[in-house]
Amino acid sequence: MAESTKGSVDRRGFLRGAAVGAAALVTQPSVALPQPPEAPARPAAAAPSNAQLGADTETPPSGGRSRIVEHPASDFMVDVIKTLGFEYVAANPGSSFDGLHESIINYGGNKLPELLTCCHEESAVAMAHGYAKIEGRPMLALLHGNIGIQHASMAIYNAYADRVPVYIIAGNWRDAGVRNNGVNWYHSAQDMAAMVRDFVKWDDEPASLAAFAESAVRAYKIAMTPPAEPVLLVLDHNMQLRPMPQAAVRIPRLTMPTPPAGDSSAVREAARLLVAAENPQINAGRLARTPNAITLLVELAELLQAPVNGGGDRVNFPSRHRLAGNGSGQADLILNLEVQGGGGPGGPTGARAPNAKTISISALDLYIKSNLQDFQHMADVDLAIAADAEATLPALIEEVKRQLTADRRRALADRGARLAEVHAQVRSVAKEGAAYGWDANPISLARLAAELWAQIKNDDWSLVSWQGFIGGWPGRLWSIDKHHQYIGGQGAGAMGYGAPAAVGAALANMKHGRLSINIQTDGDLNYAPGVLWTAAHHKIPLLTIMHNNRGYHQEVMFIQRMASERNRGADRAHIGTTLREPNIDYARMAQAYGMHGEGPIADPRDLSPAIKRGLDRVRQGEPALIDVVTQPR
Incomplete structure (x- = not known):
């Protein structure tokens, strides 16, 4: 037009x-001021x-x-975005995508997607990361030029290493002829995506509206096809501002491909090995794309009476199932389901018999990059099935059923009884371990987990934070058996993920009425505290409980070990690794960002009442933070 x-x-x-x-x-x-001495007359x-x-x-x-443009091209871009079903778009505002921003809130009515105001691009992408792990589909994030990509790059890498789909659009002034004489030049690039190409699955910079429509739909398909990963579209600023052409522009229909399942002959051989094994072990990594994967894995484990290590990246298997755990003795057969490299039980350092065989079913064999080597050590595998493990499980289950004889079923039942005893012993040891330091001041992490569990166990709850830095106590003490009850960790082990991912996951939980819990490490929060304001502003209910050990305790331990190995004292290990003098007041931080905050709480007798007050706030539909001073680990 x-x-x-x-x-x-x-x-x-x-x-x-x-x-x-x-x-x-x-x-x-408006107020009379003393008159200065007369100056020479000058033009008005x-x-x-x-x-x-x-x-x-x-x-x-x-x-x-x-210039008035009644029907800008960015309106059409919103039409395309709406066909992809995004609920939300997270962004820190930037002039390189102001055309799209304006179209989202006015032409699109700020609905589907609704724009979420973020204080940092890293928070925008990490929110999308957490959201996708609950919702099972991407959230959109907008980035401003090359500076926005640089800010967000760590969060993009986390999502890449965690195999999570995040959909990113970055603005650019590709045509140097239309840049102003100032900041546009600093924020532009000829190949904007080059900065993160090593850790996105696909990127494109479409040069026309027709190309944008195709690339937008293609990017969604690529992001969601296993293994899921982030994708990036770079969007020219000038193209957003142009008037729509008179001719209609086609929007391709989104049709998702079915995830690739394993070859039937390979699945048959895997079933044969599993049925014949005397002491099999099943390891699950990033297996469960959907809740159905848990049901399938329970069925397979019960058919085989085999122990399951559910891993720490997803809820793959109920934590209190009698077959949960590593079993006993040395495994003679390992089944790895979406396990990265050869790590974990049954890997290079796991308990396995000298002649044990390994089966791997993983979509990671279908996609790999070279520069950033997140693929870990190469495992010794006897049968490698390059396929999505969740999509392959139904065929594997049916083949195991076909091959199991009545005699073999009776023998496996005896094995299952022994494994149930081992599981019960492990749970008993965990309960005993939780009692150590129960009345300690600062508060033990086991008591923190136990006091919290007592108040949420009858709710539809969701732990939206990683438990690696809190001793794994939720997994040891709680009953975790639903897909949304735990979302795992960062992916690449990088800080700044925790609070934003928790807010994004809580956002996804909100429409389901779930109670979202974030046990937040203090060092991590200081990377991206502004996301607390986003939670308050958008009224996202989330209880954040600080694991405030006043330091980067993992680094404290590294320095202590290094000093010990060099026969030096560890009395200076706190230098450069602790957050003391002054202590950070996280309750006031939360209040400054507009949410309920209380603490610091170091006396364990004060913990349960504080948790109740925080939960009351969250159940009313608002975020809250409780600052708990804790033992280091």
């Missing part, structure tokens, strides 16, 4: 009047022109004329 100089509102007249009015306000003080200052008003934010239109 052709541009016009007149629109639904006469913006040119408005700007002219506003400029003159502003100049009048400046030249007419002219009101700023329209071009001057916009000079520091955009390229002035040709000839200085104001």
Whole structure:
């Protein structure tokens, strides 16, 4: 559609009047001031022109004329985005995508997607990371130019290493001819995606609206096809501002491919090995894309009466199932389901018989990159099935059923009884371990987990934080058996993920009425504390309980070990590794960002009442933070 100089509102007249009015306000003080000595007469200052008003934010239109575009191309981009079903878009505002931003909130009505205001691009992407692990599909994140990509790069890498789909659009001024003479140059790039290409699954910079429509749909399919990963579209700023062409532009229909399942002959051989094994072990990594994977894995484990290590990245198997755990003795057959490399039980350092065989079913064999080597050590595998493990489980279960004889079923039942005893012993040891330091001040992590569990166990709850830095106590003491009850960790082990991912996951939980819990490490929160404001502003119910050990305790231990290995004292290990003098007041931090905050709480007798007060707030639909001073680990 052709541009016009007149629109639904006469913006040119408005700007002219506003400029003159502003100049009048400046030249007419409301209070009489002493008069300075007379100065030589000089010409009266002219009101700023329209071009001057916009000079520091955009390229002035040709000839200085104001420009009205009734149907901009960014409206069409919103139409495309809506076909992909995004509920939310997280962004820290930036001028490189202001056309798309305006179209989302006005043309799109700020619904599907709804724009979430973030204080940092890392938070925007990490929120999308956490959201996807609950919802099972991507959230959109917008980034401003190359600086936005640089800010977000750590969060993108976390999602990449965690095999999570995140959909990212970054603005750019690709055409140097339309950049202004200032900051646009610093924020642009000829190949914007190059900075993160090593850790996104696919990227593109479409040069037309038709290309944008195709690339947008293609990016979604690529992100969601196992192994899931982040994708990036770079969007030219000038293309957002152009008027829509007269001819209709096609939006391709989104049709998701079915995840690849394993070859039937390989699945048959895997079943044969599993049925014949005397002491098999099943290890699950990032297996459960959907809740159905848990049901399937329980069925397979019970058919084989085999122990299951559910891993720490997803809920793959109920924590209190009698077959949960590593079993007993040395495994003679390992079944790895979406396990990275050869780590974990049954890997290079696991308990396995010398002649044990290993079966791997993983979509990771279908996709790998070279520069950032997140793929771990190469495992010794006897049967490798390159396929999505969840999609392969139904065929494997049916083949195991077919091969199991009545005699073999009876023998496996005896094995299952022994494994149930081992599981009960492990649980008993965990309970005994939780009692150590029960009344300690600062508060033990086991008591923190136990006191919290007592108050949420009858709710539909979701732990939206990693338990690796809190001794794994929720997994040892709680009953975790639903897909949404635990979302795992960062992926790449990088800080700054925790609070934003928790807010994103809580956002996804909100429409389901779930109670979201974040046990938040203190060092991690200080990377991206502004996300607390996002939670308060958008009224996202989330209980954040600080694991406040006043330091980066993992690094404390590393320095202590290093000093010991060098026969030096560890009395200086706190230097550069602790957050003391002054102590950080996280309750006031939360209050400053607009949410309920209380603490610090170091006396264990005060813990349960504080948790109740925080939960009361969250159940009313608001976020809350409790600062708990804890033992280091």
